Amino acid sequence: MVQAVEIQRTVTKKEKPSEQKLGFGVYYTDHMFILDYSVESGWHSPRIVPYQPITLDPAAKVFHYGQTVFEGLKAYRTEDGRVLLFRPQKNIQRLNKSNERLSIPYLDEEIFIDALQKLIDVDRDWIPSTPGTSLYIRPFIIATQPALGVAPSTQYKFMIIMSPVGAYYANGVNPVKIYVESHYVRAVAGGVGEAKTAGNYAAGLSAQEEAKAKGYEQVLWLDGVHRKYIEEVGSMNVFFKINGTVHTPALNGSILDGITRNSIIHQLKHWNIPVEERTISIEELYEAHEKGMLEEAFGTGTAAVISPIGELNWRGDKLVINNGQTGELSAKLYESLTGIQSGTLPDPFGWMMEV
Template identity: 75%
Template sequence: MVQPLEITIERSVNKKEKPPEDQLGFGTYFTDHMFIMDYAIEKGWHQPRIVPYQPILLDPAAKVFHYGQTIFEGLKAYLTDDGRTLLFRPQKNLQRLNRSNERLSIPEIDEALVLDALKQLIAVDQDWIPTEAGTSLYIRPFVFATQPALGVSPSTHYQFMIIMSPVGAYYPEGVNPVKIFVESEYVRTVIGGVGEAKTAGNYAAGLKAQEIAKEQGYSQVLWLDGIHRKYIEEVGSMNVFFKIKGTVYTPSLNGSILDGITRNSIIHLLKHWNIPVVEQILSIEELYEAGKAGFLEEAFGTGTAAVISPIGELSWCDEKLVINQGQTGDLSQRLYDTLSGIQRGTISDPFDWMLEVEGSAPVAVSSKNSNL
């Protein structure tokens, strides 16, 4: 019988000064510790450890630099009013991490071991979890190829790491609507590519278009499919939803769209509320026609970082489409309030999404404030 790996902990003796919670931004500050685990083809995954946050030392020939063999995840921890620490559906993130691993030819990780490591890491740095409304502890697990060799083939050595960052709102607009530029020239990915994996190349491919959109005053890019340049896929790094004549539509998972954890949760909530929700292909022409006819009632992006990001305006081929008079819609606000409430433990969790990190006070959450 294979013995489980023991996670060692080395505590930092030089603690960082914590930033003011009203100045966090997103992904700017990092906690005192990180998790590391190594992989070698002859040993498998080994030496899991929590150590002080520190730079990474890599050989210049490490394959991650030359062939982009790397994947990552993103999830959050929340501190409740009664002092408990909650994680939102972490098992789903680890399952998706392994799907990304498989697509990038990276060895599978032990999800139970990593979940245990994540809990221990959060417990070590628990005082980094911010408490102000709209804040959380963002968690970034990632894997990268470390074998020092040039040659296009999967690496034989890897490192898996988890770093954490106290964060505020992802967009400066917060839960207020953002303006989105519909990208018609560049594409992010195609069916059969790596669009459904969380790999760095997907995001690097979008930087140029995002840069152009911001120069024109837009917060993000709405991606169209890479073949026909007409079917809606994602908005920035988020899944996207549209409420048209009372029914909510979102692009179906086709192999080039990320299977978002928040996306999945929003669909669950909509069905729970008996609001029609349809997963299907949707063209930008159909969306604009619905908007011109007055049928497009709301639009919003969904993702771990922003949770819900209402869309107030689209620009496609120099034609602007204002949605819901540029205001946050009732459904967008209800979804944000409900999902955020579940995550923070202020309303009931009928789906058993939240996982409590051991060591916090086990106080039951009342359902009296639930708006489910």
């Protein structure tokens, strides 16, 4: 049952930044949503309050045992002034899947959607309208019980903060160079790789820094057992077009079930383009390139939607894809998905929710 949300509006509104200089996750709206959990009361006391720091006991379990999960989605302002959310039901489904893995209590879908709608409505004037911009939304849960025993927390906070963000590609969609990581491991099946939890991202920072020092934007992760099967690229899912068929690593317990990934698969099938979810080795990829069969590669995620890959470097062996140019299919997928999200193209799948 959805509880009434108490709304405390700020008395000092922030000055809004220029829509041409938003960046990503730099500015935050005037308000935030908070929902508490205790074993005795369950999820309770939903409220919207002015954006503010969080005060926690130093012994809160989130600091010591990493019991936290999060999501990311966007709200878009259409040309006619409507506000649309992209597949928010998939976000709460994935959040609860992460909750299950991290021993965090289930959060009702209706509560999640209601919180999104009410917070967006309160800060509606923060949603930018310049083409390519959006309102990034970050729901997250943290364990707040002050206790140092290694056991699931008995207290939690679910919160939502929001940030107006600029176009991910300021100068158009351009391919990135990727370093294939052979030393560090992001996740293994049976671990928390398929959960959207903070530790997954912390585990990738060292490899990312080393890749950037070598002149590469991100890393391509290989599996943690054989160190040969492709998993993700940076914090994105990854796709390869080989001889007319699009391939992506199958979900195996260590790969995040990306909502953009799922949407791309639906779109490809809608266009009758062959798509396969399967195990793909890095050797197979290089062999396909040598035979002239590797046509395109791209990452998918909420922030960039589509991120074309122009080069891979595996053990010093550089592989240039599609002459380092954005592929035709990558560009078509980007235009199609962003068109649906912004309301400039029809939504044949019923993905968008108006707020």
